[in-house]
Amino acid sequence: MIVRPVRSSDLPALIELARSTGAGLTTLPANEQRLAHRVGWAEKTFRGEAERGDADYLFVLEDDDGKVVGISAIAGAVGLREPWYNYRVGLTVSASQELNIYREIPTLFLANDLTGNSELCSLFLHSDSRSGLNGRLLSKARMLFIAEFPKLFGNKIIAEMRGMSDENGRSPFWESLGRHFFKMEFSQADYLTGVGNKAFIAELMPKFPLYSCFLSEDARNVIGRVHADTEPALTMLKGEGFSYQGYVDIFDAGPAIECETGKIRAVKDSQALVLAIGTPGDDAPQFLIYNRKREDCRVTVGAARFAAGTLVVAPQTAKRLRMNAGDNVRAVPLSAAREGV
Numbered sequence: 001m002i003v004r005p006v007r008s009s010d011l012p013a014l015i016e017l018a019r020s021t022g023a024g025l026t027t028l029p030a031n032e033q034r035l036a037h038r039v040g041w042a043e044k045t046f047r048g049e050a051e052r053g054d055a056d057y058l059f060v061l062e063d064d065d066g067k068v069v070g071i072s073a074i075a076g077a078v079g080l081r082e083p084w085y086n087y088r089v090g091l092t093v094s095a096s097q098e099l100n101i102y103r104e105i106p107t108l109f110l111a112n113d114l115t116g117n118s119e120l121c122s123l124f125l126h127s128d129s130r131s132g133l134n135g136r137l138l139s140k141a142r143m144l145f146i147a148e149f150p151k152l153f154g155n156k157i158i159a160e161m162r163g164m165s166d167e168n169g170r171s172p173f174w175e176s177l178g179r180h181f182f183k184m185e186f187s188q189a190d191y192l193t194g195v196g197n198k199a200f201i202a203e204l205m206p207k208f209p210l211y212s213c214f215l216s217e218d219a220r221n222v223i224g225r226v227h228a229d230t231e232p233a234l235t236m237l238k239g240e241g242f243s244y245q246g247y248v249d250i251f252d253a254g255p256a257i258e259c260e261t262g263k264i265r266a267v268k269d270s271q272a273l274v275l276a277i278g279t280p281g282d283d284a285p286q287f288l289i290y291n292r293k294r295e296d297c298r299v300t301v302g303a304a305r306f307a308a309g310t311l312v313v314a315p316q317t318a319k320r321l322r323m324n325a326g327d328n329v330r331a332v333p334l335s336a337a338r339e340g341v
Helices: 008-019 032-046 134-148 172-182 186-194 199-204 217-222 228-239 315-321
Strands: 002-005 056-062 068-075 086-096 101-111 118-125 156-160 243-248 255-260 271-277 286-290 299-307 310-313 328-333
Touching (some): 002 134, 008 056, 056 134, 118 134, 228 255, 299 315
Parallel strands (some): 118 156
Antiparallel strands (some): 086 101, 086 243, 156 255, 286 328
16 A cells, blocks of 8 residues: 555546545545545645645555555645634633532633644545555555655644534534524535535624533533544544644534644654665564655555664565665654554
């Protein structure tokens, strides 16, 4: 498997992937026209022809037979062209000494606080390929790209995680809050944001703080929680240094997690090394390995070991990267020691 920039020829595979995502992945709508536009814009971004506020680094995961089985992306900056909304989960205190009453009420404040940060987004892996190291490669490859080109990104990276919904795509948070203001199904609002129609959010979303006690118990219970299918991705990003700081999605209340760019494990621990081709050994750990290119970016995962200032990899790994002995690579252990490989 390798991760590489998207190409126009990938469009049919992307449409198939989009149709299999279900609700919750707003940045990959099953709309051929929008996807074609996004792919074209991503190609422009990799050529260095987009400003940071418009940059969309869209990657695909390709197997050894050339089939596209996954997608992930980095947005250069959020909110610099259109407002970027989250709820900040804060606290309102009500107290009366005379009545001996003291109450702390979790409160939702509509905020644009995450504006200007870069975002990890659009992560999706076909169900037939959710095994082995594929998910970690698809997600973490983006971090090596960030490490190589830090000036293209903000000082902080965020990731909005899919919130709780049932098997029918019903979101308790939406049913208790959003539906009253938008008068549409969660899936429709989700789709509209994915195809770029976001003006309705500013027009219809209540601007005043919302006391969570007015929400249903089911809605309160899902604030800041992720969908069961998203738990592995959340655990993986936490292992890279990401944490929840009290911001949630305005539609399904899924958490927005964040990390300073330079403190992401795969960014700060990655090294520029010289590639050597040989036998890493049976006990060699798995590494993320990147060819350090931009338009022709290729990232893979493979067993490797250090030797005299070089990174020794198997011939198959070098072939996937389309690299030769003596070429420069950027590499980092696939996982933190506590996360395992």
